[in-house]
Amino acid sequence: MHIKVKFLAYFRDLFQSREKIIALPEGARLRQLLGSLCDSAERHKAVFGKEESLSPHIVIMKNGVPVQNSGGLDAALENGDVIAIFPFIGGG
Amino acid sequence: MSAxxxxxxxxxxxxxxxxxxIERVPLDASDVHDYLGGRGLAARIFYDRIDPACDPLSPDNVLVIATSPLLGTNAPTAGRGHMVFKSPLTGxxxxxxCGGTWAPAFKASGYDVLVIRGKAAAPVVLEITPEQAEILPAGDLWGLDVHHTVSALAEGQAAGLRRRVLCIGPAGENKVRFAxxxxxxxRAYGRSGAGAVWGSKNLKAVRVSGREKTEIKDKEKYRSGAEQAYYLLKQAPATKRLLKELGTLGLVELxxxxxxxxxRNFQDNLHLDEDVERISGETLAKKLLERAAGCYLCPIACQRHTRVxxxxxxxxxxxxxxxxxPDCAIYDLEAIALANYACNELGLDTISFGGTLACVxxxxxxxxxxxxxxxxLDLHFGNSRILEEMVRRTAGRQGFGDLMAEGSFRLASAFSHPxxxxxxxxxxxxxxxxxxxxxxxxxxxTSPTxxxxxxxxxxxxxxxFGGAKEIPRFSLLQSPMSIRNMHNLGILQDSLGVCRFTGFAFSLDPWARMASGVTGLDFSTAVLEEVANRVAALERLFNIDAGMTAADDTLPERFSREPIVVAGEERVIPPEAIDRLRSDYYRARGWxxxxxxxxxxxxxxxxxxxQP
Incomplete structure (x- = not known):
C-alpha cells in the first residue's frame, strides 16, 4: 500500500521534503512508517521520545485527525491514508 | 512607605x-491579593468606578490600565499592560x-494603575514622571498618525530617562469602533475599540518615564520560578524556535x-494548497522578513519586521x-502586509477590520x-487592490468607510442583514x-469581550497541538471544563502581565513561585485559580449590569445552519449543542x-x- 506523508515547519528541512509517498506492506502500522522515515539519529530523535514512544513535541495526524488518542504508534494504516507531521505549536 | x-x-x-x-490614591491592599494585577486588578478598579449603563463614547466611560507585580523584574515576557473600559463595539x-515597553516604564514612574475619566475640552497629552503628572495640550499632534506621534513624543529624554509613548492614531480620533x-x-491594545474611547476623551497620548524599582520579597523563591520558566521556554519547540523562525504565520498551513x-466571511473552509503556501510563514520569511524581534524581556521573538x-x-x-x-479570498501577502502597516500607522484593529471587510x-x-x-469601489471577494485603500477610508470615516468604521454588525444591520x-x-x-x-x-x-x-x-x-492535553473535537462532555480552564489560564497570564505564548512551554507553576516570591503573598496555584474564578465572575457581573443576557453567549446562525466539511464529515454546531455547551459551561463556573x-x-x- 501507499501512504502520503506531509511535512510541515522544520520537519521539511529535517526530511528534505514537503511530501513523500511511502510504500509499505499491507497491515503496517504508524510505527513502521515512522521507522522507515527516520533513517538518521537526528530524524529519530525528533520523532521518537524515550522508550520508542512519540516525542511530546510532535503532532501526527492521520487524515486530519490527531493519532495521539487513537492508537498512537500502533494506529493502523490503509492504502491512500494521508499522514501529516508537524511540531506542537499554537497561537496567532 | 506603608507596609x-x-x-x-x-x-x-x-x-x-x-x-x-490629577490625584494620587492609595491602592487597596486586599484588592491586590484578590485580583493580583493587570486584567484582574483593572477589572476591579473599573467596576468600582463605572456606571454600567453609560454611553461608552461619553465622558462617563472610565479607562483603567493596570500593571502587575512581575513588571520591573526580569520574569520572561513580563512587560505587558492591560486596559479595561466599556467597549464602544460590544457595549x-x-x-x-499589549506588549511593548510602555507598561514597564509606566510602573517605573511609581504607579501600579492609571485611571482616566471625563473628557478634555481640547486634545491633550498626559505626561507622567516620578516627579510629576500633568495634562498638556496635544497641539499639532492631533491628526498625526501613530508613527509620527510616537517619534515626536519619544524624542529626547526626561532627566536621563527614555520616554515611552502610548497613543491613538486618526482611527481613534475619528472614534472608529474598533480603533x-x-x-x-x-504594538496594539487591539480589540474592542479602546482607541475610540481615547478619542472620545480627546486623549491623544500618554507619555511616561521612570526609574522606580520593583522590590522582590523572597529572591530565592522568585528566582526558582524564573529560572525554570526560562529553561522551559528553551525546551518547547514553539517557544524555542518555531515562533522566531516562522512567526505566528507558521500556523496557517496547519x-x-x-x-x-x-x-469568504466564514462561508466555507476550502482553499487551494498553492494559495495557502502564498501566505505561509515560510513565504513571509523568504520574501518579506528583515528580522525577528521580541517584546520587552521576551526570548520567544515572534515579531516580524518586514519590508515590501x-x-x-x-x-x-x-x-x-x-x-x-483568506477570509476575504485574498492570498496576496504583500497587499496584506501593506494594509497591516496602514492599520498600525492609523491605529486600527486588524482582526475587526478584516472581519468587517469580509462581511462587506x-x-x-x-x-x-x-x-x-x-x-x-469594486469590493468583490479576492480584490486585493482595495485592501490598503479601505483601511484608509475606514480610519478616516471617508464615504463608505464611515459605515465600515461601525464594525460589521452595525453595518450589516443597516442593510437589514445582521x-x-x-x-x-x-x-x-x-x-x-x-x-x-x-x-x-x-x-x-463565552468570551466576556x-x-x-x-x-x-x-x-x-x-x-x-497539545499532545497529551489533546481533547476530542466534538466532545460535549469535555469542552466546557476545557474552556473554563483555558479562560482561567488566560485571565492569570493577563493579570501577571505576561504573554499567552509562554503557555506553549509551561502553565501556572513557575508563575505561582514568581508571583509569591515577588510579593511575599500566597499566590500558590490554588490561590491563583481562585483569583481567576473571581475575575471571571466580576467581568460577568459587569456585563450583566450592562444589559447582557445568556442569549448573547451564542454564535451567528450560519454556524448552525450551513455545514462545512471537517475531517471528511459535514459539520455544523447544532442549536442543541450550543445550548448544552453553554449551560454546562455555566455549571462548571458555578453560575x-x-x-x-x-x-x-x-x-x-x-x-x-x-454600592447602589
Missing part, C-alpha cells in the same frame, strides 16, 4: 480630564492587552490542514493575515451592496473556524442557568458588589 506588599508601589494615578484634575467590558491604542509604533481556516519594496513595517501576524486574506464583500457578492453604496456579520457580542470572530471544534465554538461564545483570539480563541491549540454568578459564589469569592 504595602512588595512588588507594588501601592499607588493609583487618577486623572479626570473634564476637571483637569460590554473591553479588556485589552486600537498603540505602543512603540506597532490550520488549513485541520479544516479550520476560514474563507521600499516600505518597512511590522507584520503581518497570523490573525491579521487570515482575516484580511459577502454583501457585495449577494448584491445587497453595489458599487453605488461603496463610492464606486445574520451576515460573523460576530459574537458584535465583535468580529478571529481566524479559526468554530464549526471545526466544539471547544473553539464555546470559547468564542465578544469573540476574541486571546479569550478562549486559542482552543485550537488545546484541541490539536446559574441564566449565566449569573450565584450569590453563594459571590460570597465565597469575596466579591464586593457595587
Amino acid at each position: 504595602f506588599p512588595s512588588g507594588y508601589h501601592g499607588k493609583v494615578l487618577e486623572v479626570d480630564l473634564s476637571r483637569g484634575r 460590554m467590558i473591553g479588556s485589552s492587552n 486600537a491604542v498603540m505602543n512603540d509604533k506597532n 490550520i488549513d490542514l485541520i479544516d479550520m481556516l476560514p474563507h 519594496s521600499d516600505k518597512r513595517g511590522e507584520g503581518p501576524e497570523y490573525e491579521t493575515t487570515v482575516m484580511m486574506g 464583500m459577502e454583501l457585495y457578492e449577494k448584491g445587497i451592496l453595489t458599487a453605488k453604496d461603496t463610492d464606486g 445574520e451576515l456579520s460573523m460576530t459574537v457580542k458584535k465583535q468580529e470572530i478571529p481566524a479559526y473556524e468554530p464549526r471545526a471544534s466544539f471547544t473553539q465554538a464555546l470559547g468564542y461564545m 465578544g469573540a476574541c483570539h486571546l479569550k478562549g480563541g486559542y482552543a485550537v491549540s488545546l484541541a490539536f 446559574d442557568e441564566e449565566g449569573r454568578p450565584a450569590p453563594g459564589l459571590i460570597e465565597s469569592l469575596r466579591i464586593r458588589r457595587r
Whole structure:
C-alpha cells in the first residue's frame, strides 16, 4: 500500500521534503512508517521520545485527525491514508 | 512607605480630564491579593468606578490600565499592560492587552494603575514622571498618525530617562469602533475599540518615564520560578524556535490542514494548497522578513519586521493575515502586509477590520451592496487592490468607510442583514473556524469581550497541538471544563502581565513561585485559580449590569445552519449543542442557568458588589 506523508515547519528541512509517498506492506502500522522515515539519529530523535514512544513535541495526524488518542504508534494504516507531521505549536 | 506588599508601589494615578484634575490614591491592599494585577486588578478598579449603563463614547466611560507585580523584574515576557473600559463595539467590558515597553516604564514612574475619566475640552497629552503628572495640550499632534506621534513624543529624554509613548492614531480620533491604542509604533491594545474611547476623551497620548524599582520579597523563591520558566521556554519547540523562525504565520498551513481556516466571511473552509503556501510563514520569511524581534524581556521573538519594496513595517501576524486574506479570498501577502502597516500607522484593529471587510464583500457578492453604496469601489471577494485603500477610508470615516468604521454588525444591520456579520457580542470572530471544534465554538461564545483570539480563541491549540492535553473535537462532555480552564489560564497570564505564548512551554507553576516570591503573598496555584474564578465572575457581573443576557453567549446562525466539511464529515454546531455547551459551561463556573454568578459564589469569592 501507499501512504502520503506531509511535512510541515522544520520537519521539511529535517526530511528534505514537503511530501513523500511511502510504500509499505499491507497491515503496517504508524510505527513502521515512522521507522522507515527516520533513517538518521537526528530524524529519530525528533520523532521518537524515550522508550520508542512519540516525542511530546510532535503532532501526527492521520487524515486530519490527531493519532495521539487513537492508537498512537500502533494506529493502523490503509492504502491512500494521508499522514501529516508537524511540531506542537499554537497561537496567532 | 506603608507596609504595602512588595512588588507594588501601592499607588493609583487618577486623572479626570473634564476637571483637569490629577490625584494620587492609595491602592487597596486586599484588592491586590484578590485580583493580583493587570486584567484582574483593572477589572476591579473599573467596576468600582463605572456606571454600567453609560454611553461608552461619553465622558462617563472610565479607562483603567493596570500593571502587575512581575513588571520591573526580569520574569520572561513580563512587560505587558492591560486596559479595561466599556467597549464602544460590544457595549460590554473591553479588556485589552499589549506588549511593548510602555507598561514597564509606566510602573517605573511609581504607579501600579492609571485611571482616566471625563473628557478634555481640547486634545491633550498626559505626561507622567516620578516627579510629576500633568495634562498638556496635544497641539499639532492631533491628526498625526501613530508613527509620527510616537517619534515626536519619544524624542529626547526626561532627566536621563527614555520616554515611552502610548497613543491613538486618526482611527481613534475619528472614534472608529474598533480603533486600537498603540505602543512603540506597532504594538496594539487591539480589540474592542479602546482607541475610540481615547478619542472620545480627546486623549491623544500618554507619555511616561521612570526609574522606580520593583522590590522582590523572597529572591530565592522568585528566582526558582524564573529560572525554570526560562529553561522551559528553551525546551518547547514553539517557544524555542518555531515562533522566531516562522512567526505566528507558521500556523496557517496547519490550520488549513485541520479544516479550520476560514474563507469568504466564514462561508466555507476550502482553499487551494498553492494559495495557502502564498501566505505561509515560510513565504513571509523568504520574501518579506528583515528580522525577528521580541517584546520587552521576551526570548520567544515572534515579531516580524518586514519590508515590501521600499516600505518597512511590522507584520503581518497570523490573525491579521487570515482575516484580511483568506477570509476575504485574498492570498496576496504583500497587499496584506501593506494594509497591516496602514492599520498600525492609523491605529486600527486588524482582526475587526478584516472581519468587517469580509462581511462587506459577502454583501457585495449577494448584491445587497453595489458599487453605488461603496463610492464606486469594486469590493468583490479576492480584490486585493482595495485592501490598503479601505483601511484608509475606514480610519478616516471617508464615504463608505464611515459605515465600515461601525464594525460589521452595525453595518450589516443597516442593510437589514445582521445574520451576515460573523460576530459574537458584535465583535468580529478571529481566524479559526468554530464549526471545526466544539471547544473553539464555546470559547468564542463565552468570551466576556465578544469573540476574541486571546479569550478562549486559542482552543485550537488545546484541541490539536497539545499532545497529551489533546481533547476530542466534538466532545460535549469535555469542552466546557476545557474552556473554563483555558479562560482561567488566560485571565492569570493577563493579570501577571505576561504573554499567552509562554503557555506553549509551561502553565501556572513557575508563575505561582514568581508571583509569591515577588510579593511575599500566597499566590500558590490554588490561590491563583481562585483569583481567576473571581475575575471571571466580576467581568460577568459587569456585563450583566450592562444589559447582557445568556442569549448573547451564542454564535451567528450560519454556524448552525450551513455545514462545512471537517475531517471528511459535514459539520455544523447544532442549536442543541450550543445550548448544552453553554449551560454546562455555566455549571462548571458555578453560575446559574441564566449565566449569573450565584450569590453563594459571590460570597465565597469575596466579591464586593457595587454600592447602589
